[in-house]
Amino acid sequence: MTIGAGTAAGSGRTALVVGATGISGSALVDTLVDDGWSVLALSRRPGPQRAGVTWLSADLTSASALAAVLAPENPSHVFFTAWSRQATEEENIAVNAGMVRDLLAALRGKDVSHVALMTGLKHYLGPFEAYAAGEMPDTPFHEEEPRLPVNNFYYAQEDQLWAAAEEQGFTWSVHRAHTVIGHAVGNAMNMGLTLAAQATLCRDSGQPFVFPGSETQWNGLTDMTDAGLLAEHMLWASTTPEAANEAFNIVNGDVFRWRWMWPKLAAYFGLEWEGYQAEPRTLEQSMAGREDQWRELAERHNLTEPDLDRVASWWHTDGALGRNIEVVTDMGKSRDAGFTGYRRTLDAFTALFDRYRADRLIP
Numbered sequence: 001m002t003i004g005a006g007t008a009a010g011s012g013r014t015a016l017v018v019g020a021t022g023i024s025g026s027a028l029v030d031t032l033v034d035d036g037w038s039v040l041a042l043s044r045r046p047g048p049q050r051a052g053v054t055w056l057s058a059d060l061t062s063a064s065a066l067a068a069v070l071a072p073e074n075p076s077h078v079f080f081t082a083w084s085r086q087a088t089e090e091e092n093i094a095v096n097a098g099m100v101r102d103l104l105a106a107l108r109g110k111d112v113s114h115v116a117l118m119t120g121l122k123h124y125l126g127p128f129e130a131y132a133a134g135e136m137p138d139t140p141f142h143e144e145e146p147r148l149p150v151n152n153f154y155y156a157q158e159d160q161l162w163a164a165a166e167e168q169g170f171t172w173s174v175h176r177a178h179t180v181i182g183h184a185v186g187n188a189m190n191m192g193l194t195l196a197a198q199a200t201l202c203r204d205s206g207q208p209f210v211f212p213g214s215e216t217q218w219n220g221l222t223d224m225t226d227a228g229l230l231a232e233h234m235l236w237a238s239t240t241p242e243a244a245n246e247a248f249n250i251v252n253g254d255v256f257r258w259r260w261m262w263p264k265l266a267a268y269f270g271l272e273w274e275g276y277q278a279e280p281r282t283l284e285q286s287m288a289g290r291e292d293q294w295r296e297l298a299e300r301h302n303l304t305e306p307d308l309d310r311v312a313s314w315w316h317t318d319g320a321l322g323r324n325i326e327v328v329t330d331m332g333k334s335r336d337a338g339f340t341g342y343r344r345t346l347d348a349f350t351a352l353f354d355r356y357r358a359d360r361l362i363p
């Protein structure tokens with residue numbers, strides 16, 4: 001891929017990144033700015049100031065707030081990476097599909113040429129409340145699989161995207177990621193920072209780094225999505241005519257087994273490790289009540305985030321590592337269409353941990 005600083009391929013283009021402080025959105029902001037784009041970055045709370053980025057603050061659940069904040073703007077490309085976790089899938093559908101609908105409605109009459117929507121492998125696995133229950137497509141997951149016969153907010157978001165594309169005349173792309181690792185704090189699902197927090201707490205208490213998941217995940221093949229690669233993929237699909245009006249999987253391009261990865265992550269943090277246990281020790285159990293330990297640790301090491309709740313998402317990592325099914329993803333469709341980006345997942349983890357250290361998120 002020829003994306004990067006110096007190419008200025010994006011000069012003259014204006015991106016609206018929705019959910020710009022998120023794990024995916026923040027990587028997109030960086031990738032687009034490095035590629036020469038002007039970026040309108042939307043979330044409720046602003047992110048870091050950077051040349052080329054204008055922060056817009058609006059609540060996506062308020063159509064009038066969106067209309068007001070976007071009235072003076074004219075983005076050429078939209079990248080939708082926001083979501084708001086609700087208690088049930090019905091509520092996820094109402095809120096998250098509503099956010100796509102109202103955001104796109106606020107852009108009616110403007111010169112939007114492409115809208116890229118980020119979703120995920122729950123497209124194939126089912127929503128959290130019916131996760132991997134019932135019939136599932138065979139692995140590796142392929143884009144052309146029919147939808148599962150259960151309600152899913154990703155399907156509802158796609159439907160809103162397609163309806164608006166038809167009416168407003170833009171092209172679209174959908175990006176189905178596996179577990180994303182990236183650089184963000186205070187988000188609902190962040191396996192990279194969660195494992196870094198687990199390792200930091202274990203080291204502080206002289207405990208081993210214990211794999212919290214299932215035998216299937218420990219022994220089976222799996223894959224992952226680096227947030228930077230996801231950003232490159234969304235940029236690619238948004239600017240490549242052959243990729244228009246398609247849904248694509250997006251994973252790193254390698255496969256691994258946790259029984260291979262876990263000792264390497266432990267070695268990075270200088271920890272002893274323990275693998276899969278017959279009675280898995282979930283992070284929600286083993287990391288419960290560590291808030292004060294983290295606060296003290298943050299003070300001792302001059303860390304930027306003393307609130308463990310904003311660093312670790314134990315529930316999400318427990319869910320991803322606790323699955324009793326194999327999750328592997330096919331990337332052939334993207335490759336056929338010309339996307340050749342990849343990451344080695346171990347390198348993605350260690351580069352991310354290095355960055356957390358440099359930014360004083362972990363010692």
Ligand SMILES: NC(=O)c1ccc[n+]([C@@H]2O[C@H](COP(=O)([O-])OP(=O)(O)OC[C@H]3O[C@@H](n4cnc5c(N)ncnc54)[C@H](OP(=O)(O)O)[C@@H]3O)[C@@H](O)[C@H]2O)c1
Binds near residue numbers: 042
């Ligand atoms: N994280 C993963 O491992 C993963 C894996 C596969 C698929 N996915 C999917 O990818 C999509 C994006 O997830 P993510 O994990 O990247 O998101 P995230 O890190 O949780 O970020 C969400 C973003 O949306 C913004 N946001 C949330 N509610 C908002 C509201 N009412 N108004 C305005 N902005 C709002 C947040 O900023 P403010 O809170 O400041 O508003 C933040 O910028 C979701 O559909 C998710 O299911 C995620």
